[in-house]
Amino acid sequence: MKKLIIIKYGELTTKHDNINFFIKTLKDNIETSLSNTNHRIIYDVGRMFIETNDYDLVLSKLTNTFGIHEINIGYELETDDFDSLKDNLLSLVKEKEFKTFKVQTKRSNKKYPMDSMEVSRKLGAHILKNIDNISVDVNNPELLINVEIRNKKIYLYFDKIKGIGGYPVGVAGKGILMLSGGIDSPVAGYLAMKRGIRLECIYFDSPPHTSENARIKVLDLANVLSTYSGYLKVHIIRFTDIQEAIYKNCPKEYMITIMRRMMYRIAESIAHKNNAKVIINGESIGQVASQTLTSMSVINETIKMPVIRPVSCFDKIEIIDLAKKINTYDISIRPFEDCCTIFVPEHPVINPELSLAEEYEKLFDYEDLIHKAIKNETVIKIPLENKYNDLL
Numbered sequence: 001m002k003k004l005i006i007i008k009y010g011e012l013t014t015k016h017d018n019i020n021f022f023i024k025t026l027k028d029n030i031e032t033s034l035s036n037t038n039h040r041i042i043y044d045v046g047r048m049f050i051e052t053n054d055y056d057l058v059l060s061k062l063t064n065t066f067g068i069h070e071i072n073i074g075y076e077l078e079t080d081d082f083d084s085l086k087d088n089l090l091s092l093v094k095e096k097e098f099k100t101f102k103v104q105t106k107r108s109n110k111k112y113p114m115d116s117m118e119v120s121r122k123l124g125a126h127i128l129k130n131i132d133n134i135s136v137d138v139n140n141p142e143l144l145i146n147v148e149i150r151n152k153k154i155y156l157y158f159d160k161i162k163g164i165g166g167y168p169v170g171v172a173g174k175g176i177l178m179l180s181g182g183i184d185s186p187v188a189g190y191l192a193m194k195r196g197i198r199l200e201c202i203y204f205d206s207p208p209h210t211s212e213n214a215r216i217k218v219l220d221l222a223n224v225l226s227t228y229s230g231y232l233k234v235h236i237i238r239f240t241d242i243q244e245a246i247y248k249n250c251p252k253e254y255m256i257t258i259m260r261r262m263m264y265r266i267a268e269s270i271a272h273k274n275n276a277k278v279i280i281n282g283e284s285i286g287q288v289a290s291q292t293l294t295s296m297s298v299i300n301e302t303i304k305m306p307v308i309r310p311v312s313c314f315d316k317i318e319i320i321d322l323a324k325k326i327n328t329y330d331i332s333i334r335p336f337e338d339c340c341t342i343f344v345p346e347h348p349v350i351n352p353e354l355s356l357a358e359e360y361e362k363l364f365d366y367e368d369l370i371h372k373a374i375k376n377e378t379v380i381k382i383p384l385e386n387k388y389n390d391l392l
């Protein structure tokens with residue numbers, strides 16, 4: 001009897017047309033995330049099995065891998081020896097504390113000489129005969145014994161560990177996440193990855209108005225996001241000149257609108273260069289002046305690429321709960337300003353007019369500044385293993 005981890009990937013199996021691509025991507029992602037662990041992966045139809053002697057580490061990685069819906073720690077047995085199945089199961093069950101139980105058998109091997117009901121009945125009877133003071137409860141058993149009879153082997157398992165679900169990162173293609181140091185954008189990135197989008201991040205940096213700590217904060221957030229995707233890249237764009245030009249040339253109340261129009265233009269250009277199909281950000285309807293529907297549409301006018309806003313309809317409290325769950329919250333609340341908080345006007349326009357935004361931004365040569373900012377980008381590969389200092 002061999003102990004191993006059984007991986008199930010529910011939702012994928014409904015995608016008949018591209019199932020092979022989904023499974024290959026999931027395999028690649030699992031291999032990347034387990035690359036520093038001692039393990040062996042065995043593939044079978046609808047399942048993956050992992051042998052390891054480092055269960056805790058491997059499980060912690062698998063529970064952060066999108067596309068996995070259920071994980072079990074199980075045991076593998078031969079199909080041709082029912083007596084040994086009975087005895088092995090009994091010895092495993094004897095180690096457990098329970099008063100009621102149920103055996104649930106699934107049989108994908110249709111050539112197996114017994115049907116599922118018969119296997120469950122025989123194994124249940126064997127357990128009842130050998131352990132005192134227990135009974136069968138089919139509706140609400142304390143111990144659920146799962147038996148899977150597959151073509152090559154039989155698997156036994158008890159507890160089910162819920163995976164994080166979603167689609168394997170990469171199956172939906174690539175997106176550019178506008179990653180600030182705030183609470184919302186990392187959560188938006190997590191949700192986009194959950195639907196299979198591989199992320200590259202873009203961060204607008206405004207030294208010396210923003211500190212090195214603000215940049216480190218963003219890289220730390222990217223590092224946490226990479227635990228769900230294996231790796232990602234951060235494009236750091238020096239935004240200082242653009243921001244100062246806006247500050248100098250444009251009416252104060254339109255500063256944020258115009259600044260965000262510049263960010264969108266740069267994000268779209270970086271997306272095109274890196275084969276990304278969409279932009280993702282942490283905008284949430286009504287949260288601030290730049291996120292009213294009018295503001296969002298005036299800002300969005302600058303580009304053609306679709307913008308996905310995964311947290312647009314979440315309450316802040318819902319975003320915070322998710323940020324805590326995915327381990328980005330504590331980093332996001334570090335008190336370093338980013339480039340948006342530094343030039344914030346007292347009364348930003350809530351309902352900007354497109355024609356005015358267009359007129360005001362023509363007051364400086366933004367195309368040249370955008371071109372320079374893109375040319376001078378710094379690209380950082382994550383995870384970094386805390387070697388920031390060499391790269392800053």
Ligand code: ATP
Pocket residue numbers: 177178179180181182183184185186202203204205280281282283287288338339340
């Ligand atoms: P967050 O929304 O992530 O909590 P925030 O509140 O500071 O950060 P907003 O001003 O609400 O950011 O901006 C909305 C979105 O625009 C952010 O969620 C993020 O996607 C993007 N954004 C803002 N500032 C930056 C920046 N400096 N670099 C990259 N993206 C940014």
Ligand code: MG
Pocket residue numbers: 182184282283284287
């Ligand atoms: Mg926000």
